[in-house]
Amino acid sequence: MVGLTLRTAVAADAPQMTSLLNGVIVAGGTTAHQRQFTEDRMTHHYIDPAGLVSCIVAEWGPDIVGFQCLVWPNDSGDAFPQSWAIIATFARSGQTGSGIGTALFQATRIAAGQSGVRTIDATIRADNPIGLAYYSRLGFRDYDRLIGVPLRDGTKVDRIRKRLDLGA
Numbered sequence: 001m002v003g004l005t006l007r008t009a010v011a012a013d014a015p016q017m018t019s020l021l022n023g024v025i026v027a028g029g030t031t032a033h034q035r036q037f038t039e040d041r042m043t044h045h046y047i048d049p050a051g052l053v054s055c056i057v058a059e060w061g062p063d064i065v066g067f068q069c070l071v072w073p074n075d076s077g078d079a080f081p082q083s084w085a086i087i088a089t090f091a092r093s094g095q096t097g098s099g100i101g102t103a104l105f106q107a108t109r110i111a112a113g114q115s116g117v118r119t120i121d122a123t124i125r126a127d128n129p130i131g132l133a134y135y136s137r138l139g140f141r142d143y144d145r146l147i148g149v150p151l152r153d154g155t156k157v158d159r160i161r162k163r164l165d166l167g168a
Contacts, residue, residue: 004100006107009047009055009067014039016064017046017057023093030128031090032159034152046088050074053085054111058100066091068104070112070120083118084163089134101134112166119165126158140164 009017022036037045047055051072058066068089073080080086087108091100112120122140124131140162148156 003060004065004103005059006056006103007059009057009069011043011047013057013064013067014042014047017067018042020064020067020092021090024090027093030125030131032123032125032149032151053115053117054108056104056107056111058091058104064092066100066104068101068108070108070117073121080121081119083116084121085112085115085117085119086121086123089122089131102138105138109166117166119163122162122164123159124162126160132160132162135162135164138164 018037018039018041021031021033021042024031025033025036046067046069049069049071051074053070053072055067055069057064066089068087070085070087072085089101089104120140122135123146124135126132126145141164142160143163144161146159146161149159150156
């Protein structure tokens with residue numbers, strides 16, 4: 001995508017990243033997040049979480065149009081093998097399919113390799129065909145399915161787990 005720039009996210013990006021993700025949440029159906037983010041929550045969850053490998057933003061001019069975060073797992077209730085990391089990707093509503101995610105992943109993949117990540121997990125709602133297709137295009141392959149994971153409103157939605165092995 002010509003004119004797109006990538007860089008590491010910083011705390012000053014929290015307002016735009018929060019607005020972007022909240023737009024995705026309000027639109028519904030493509031993220032497991034159902035509660036809108038505050039700038040503080042954005043900073044702690046994506047920009048500077050414990051176990052951060054990388055958080056990259058994509059800018060088109062002065063506007064953040066997407067971001068991708070890669071973290072080491074830290075949920076003891078959902079153990080991952082050593083050297084696995086978890087990815088999350090968001091593009092501004094209406095701009096999916098424009099190359100933002102592919103550009104972000106090129107930078108994330110470099111950061112993953114430099115940090116010793118050997119496998120990346122992407123867990124996506126089963127009712128999110130755009131997200132499932134995105135990760136499949138990048139080479140991720142299904143390896144598990146979480147059945148009937150409840151959303152905040154009690155609706156049960158399966159989650160598809162995809163993985164990409166980066167090698168040794």
